[in-house]
Amino acid sequence: MDDKRQPMSGDPQVQPDPLLLTAQGLSKAFGGIQAVNDAEIHVPQGQIVGLIGPNGAGKTTLFNLLCNFIAPDHGRIIFDGQPIERLPPHKIALQGMIRTFQVARVLSRLSVLENMLLAAPHQTGEKLQNTFFQTHTIRKQEQQLKEKAHVILESVGLAAKVNDYAGALSGGQRKLLEMARGLMADPKLMLLDEPAAGVNPTLIQQICGHVKRWNDNGITFLIIEHNMDVIMSLCDRVWVLAEGQNLAVGTPAEIQSNTEVLEAYLGQ
Ligand SMILES: Nc1ncnc2c1ncn2[C@@H]1O[C@H](COP(=O)(O)OP(=O)(O)OP(=O)(O)O)[C@@H](O)[C@H]1O
Ligand SMILES: [Mg+2]
16 A cells, blocks of 8 residues: 655655554454454554554454464564564563553452552562572562552552552543553553543543653554544554555544545444
């Protein structure tokens, strides 16, 4: 398809952002259903990229393929300069690609703080032979992780809930906690699957503000969302998927006035 991903500029000095994630020729069939069909997507470093499409278009499946939660039938995925399609999901996460789920996955019977601590990549001093140094190192790491968790929870307005069960949070707060957990891993790229779905309008505004702030701090985003206000306010570029295939890519304004895209939504 026509590659319109790079920003246009009259200034020849302006260099396009390098691609942090690029996937090509991705396909996945479930029995007779071709959920993703020779799809591509490119996410430039530092941008907020949207992924939209009618229900059942294959958006979540595409996320599952990018993170290797589901192995693709075909396709090539390069993240941060490395092919990742054969890496297990936890290794992809360690390389800096973190995803959230359409229905937030938090550990309901653990506290908000425990959820945060378990999300941090483990770096305990297993190689240290001396028990004294090992204990000291682990304690110090735990303290640092707790401090980091508190700073993140404070920044997303969940500080007061730190000792509550995650299961006692509202749906929107759970989505926020899932994003906050992702930040514990210092991601380069966050894939958010419908961060605004089922969330009240006030919290949606707050989530958009957090995403903008995290993006200003250097995190790149790929966001699936049906809420077009969220897509319009956040995204630099938007990719449209329909029946598993790329339908269009462009700025939010271009996509909003694209008749093929409107027809795909009306026809669902
Ligand atoms: N594990 C699975 N097994 C069988 N079929 C699946 C599986 N996962 C997805 N599908 C099918 O693949 C197609 C794409 O589903 P997917 O969840 O990726 O769509 P989506 O674009 O995320 O939709 P929505 O906007 O409703 O979340 C659908 O027809 C769905 O029923
Ligand atoms: Mg989905």
